[in-house]
Every structure is written in structure tokens, then in C-alpha cells.
Amino acid sequence: MRNFKNTRNFKNIKDIRKFAIKKTKEAIKRNYANEEFVLIQAINAYNELSKSYNLFFERINEWFGLYFPEISLTSINQLNEFFKGFENKNKLEINDFYRVFDDKSKAEAIYQKYLNTSGRNLEENEKKLIIMFLKYIKNTDETLKNFEEYLKQTSNKLMPNTTYLTDEKIAAELLNKAGSLEKLSIMPSSTIQLLGAEKALFKHIKFGSKPPKYGVLFKLPAITNAKRNIRGKIARLYAAKISIGLKGDIISKRFIAKELKDSIDKTLEKIKKNN
């Protein structure tokens, strides 16, 4: 309402109403149309895509087992290469296996398994369906990469300190759990430490199970790779520095992550020495 007096003289109540609606719309736009909400949509879409990708990959792997139960292929690229051989013919040759496996002797061993497989014959219509499904899974993978690119850009833009200390996905996920940058910026470090562990926290409060030590932050390599007994300590350390970094991201708009990271590294060494 601060511009209310200066801007114009209202002749009647209708003008006032119009003006008030306009101002409210602008306020809504200011508060609910920020880039952070796009980042939240993007990290959610990314999570859903990546869950689906895993489902699809497990499915195609199980399916593949009907035809060649003796062979196990570990990546979607290997599966793709394998089925590429089928696109123009019905039987694979040794060259197809050289294409799939870098190791020549491994390729030959698997070719032998392929020749003596007790699996099902690959029928024409099933072949088509599988190759189509594999292409789709590949497309899912590319879509994921496009999202990763966006997450990287935008997390670094909106939360440079937090992204530097963690990574673009963890930063976006923290924002997602908090709901907005403003809410995130005023959270105490203990809340940040447990963001994403709400279920375990309430189980602890209600039924007295062990309290959680970390939520989203568990994805930090520093925690994942640490010994069990110091993981909680490391999570607390990171949460403390992230909460300082967030103030730099959102309130003072300063990049202070390098100093924070140095401080984390020093304390990490101490923790590892003493435990």
C-alpha cells in the first residue's frame, strides 16, 4: 500500500478496487512466481524420471533373462548394443559380441553361452517390442541428462554456496523439502540435517525408535563413504556449514563456500583422527 497515496487520485470505489486487484496480482507474482519454484518442479520431475528409469531397466533385464538366462548385461548401453545386432538379422555373430564387450576373451566366452542358451527363441514381434522399449529407455536416460543440466545451472545460480558444499541435486532437494528459499534460509542447522528424514523422525518421537542422523544429506559422498560411527557427526558438521552458506545464498548474496569448505575439511580430518 506504500504507493497508494502518491500515484493517483481515485475518483470512485471501482477505480480503487481495480487498483487493489492489480497490486495484489503483482504481489502474488513476486512471491509465487520465482525461479525457485521451477527448480522445485524440476527436481521432482527428475526424481520421478529416475525412479521410472530404474523400474524400466529392471524390467528389461528380467525380460532379457527369458531369452538368454545364462548372460547378464549390466548396463542399458550393453543391452542396446546387444539388440542392435538383432535389428537386421535373427542370429548374433561373434562380431556382435566384440562390439558389446571390450574384453575379447570375455566376448568369446559369452558367445559360447549364447550358442548353447536354454532360453526362448526371439520371435519377430517380441524383437520389435524390445528394441522399441530399449529406445524408449535410452530416451529416458537422455531426458534425465537434460534435467541434470538444468539442475546444475539453476542450483548454482540460486544457491551457489549450498551447491558448492554439496551438489546440484542435494541443494535442489533441500529446497524441495523446505518449500521455498525463504523458509530454507531461516531453518536451524538441526532441521537442515534432518530434512528428508521426517518419517524416521516422527517414528522416533512416537514409538521411540532410534533417532535419524540425516535425511537428504545422506547422499553426500563424505557421509556415504564414512564409517558408520562418525556419519552422524559428519552430517551435523555439513548441516551447520550449509545453514551458514544458505544465509550467504539467500540473504547477504555472498559467495563464502570456499572458506566453509576449508573449515569442513579441517574438522573432518579431526573427526576421522579421533574416531
Added chain:
Amino acid sequence: MRNFKNTRNFKNIKDIRKFAIKKTKEAIKRNYANEEFVLIQAINAYNELSKSYNLFFERINEWFGLYFPEISLTSINQLNEFFKGFENKNKLEINDFYRVFDDKSKAEAIYQKYLNTSGRNLEENEKKLIIMFLKYIKNTDETLKNFEEYLKQTSNKLMPNTTYLTDEKIAAELLNKAGSLEKLSIMPSSTIQLLGAEKALFKHIKFGSKPPKYGVLFKLPAITNAKRNIRGKIARLYAAKISIGLKGDIISKRFIAKELKDSIDKTLEKIKKNN
């Protein structure tokens, strides 16, 4: 072992072993490499894809609301058409709305809403990401259609009676829940009626909640569209006829679905009259 004596004279134990392994492999192939298992993989992939599709669609709809909270688009085709307008320019024109909506006056009303939107401005990198995501969702839709085609072919081939009485997805889903055609063919009709309602059934047995009336069969339009009080009866009727049809599908290999359908229709009429 029936061919054991006639086929050859074994000189030593090694030959016998080789022969036994070969026969076993053949038996495995006979029992576990049937087309029905491909159908099971396909219906599972279809279900996972269709769940993912719904997730993606909900996501893009919510996301869209950031930019145009006043406009609601109900299908992925509308969303696609809407964003097509953005591919070469930054603002939509009235013609773009004529393209999306068949109804001219509706298009104009929504164009007005578009002009006065209180949503976020569509930035270049977000536009790219959204258009890419929409293409991916479209691709998911096409993949689903390819799977539907396969399900139709194969359900009709393996379970012509059951598919005629229900549809290709319900037939494949029944097979999926049962695990194999053989198991399905010897199931009593009461089991078929409850296939897919295992959770509710065990809840009933353990905690005394209401017993379920149908599982997979709920997707039958005859049941979905019926009044609540006769749904259980209709499910029992269908299950009885399906179990007869399955014997025709799997054991006697006869197409008897037309007679069964007639009998269902007659009894349906009676049920509707009396309730």
C-alpha cells in the same frame, strides 16, 4: 526319460551325463520359455509405463500452473499444442489458441486470461526444458500404444476366450497374477474372482474387515458401471464364465466365448431386473 533306452547306447558315464543335461535343458526350455512369460513381462512393463505416464502428466500440469495459474489444460495433446506456439516466439497469439481449442469463443476467453496472467514469465531455458519434457511424455504415450498393440495380439492368441469376455489387458493381468497359463487353467472361479485382491483378502482373514468382491475384474466396464449392490454378483458371474473359457483357451483349445458371453448377458439382465 522315455527316449532313454531307444536312442543310443551309452559307452560311459560321461555320455550319460551329457545326454541328461541336454534333456534337462530342453525340458526347461519347454516349461519356462513359453510365449505366456513374454506376455507377463509385457503387461508388467505396460503397467509401470502407464503409472509413470500419469506421474509425468501430473507433474507437467502442476509445473504449467506456475506460468498460467488461470488456465487449465486437460490433456497432454492440449499442452503440446500450447507449447508448440512458444517454439518460435515468446508470446502466444490468438491463432495459437484457436489451434488448441476447438471452441472459438472458449479460445478467446482463455486468450484474455493468458494476457492478464499473474503467473511467471516463461524463461528461455525453462521453455526448452518443458518442451523437451513434453516430447518425452508424448514418446511415453506412443510407447504405451505399441505395448497395447502387442498385448492385443498376444492375449488374443494365447487366451482367446478370456480376451473375448474381458479385454486384452484384463486377460494379461489375470495371467500375470496367476503366474502361468497352467496355474490359471486349474484355478477355481472363486480364486479368479479375487485375483489381484490379495491384500484386501488377507486383511479380511486377519482383521475381519469386509471381504473383497473382485480384484483385477473390477476393471470390467460391466462391473465399474453397475450399481454398488450388484457388483459382487456380476463379478462372480464373470469369474465363473472366465474359468470355463480358460479351460477352452488352455486345455481343449476351443473358442467357446460367444456362447459364454450370451449366457453372461442373459444372467446380467436377470440380476439387473431383480435388484
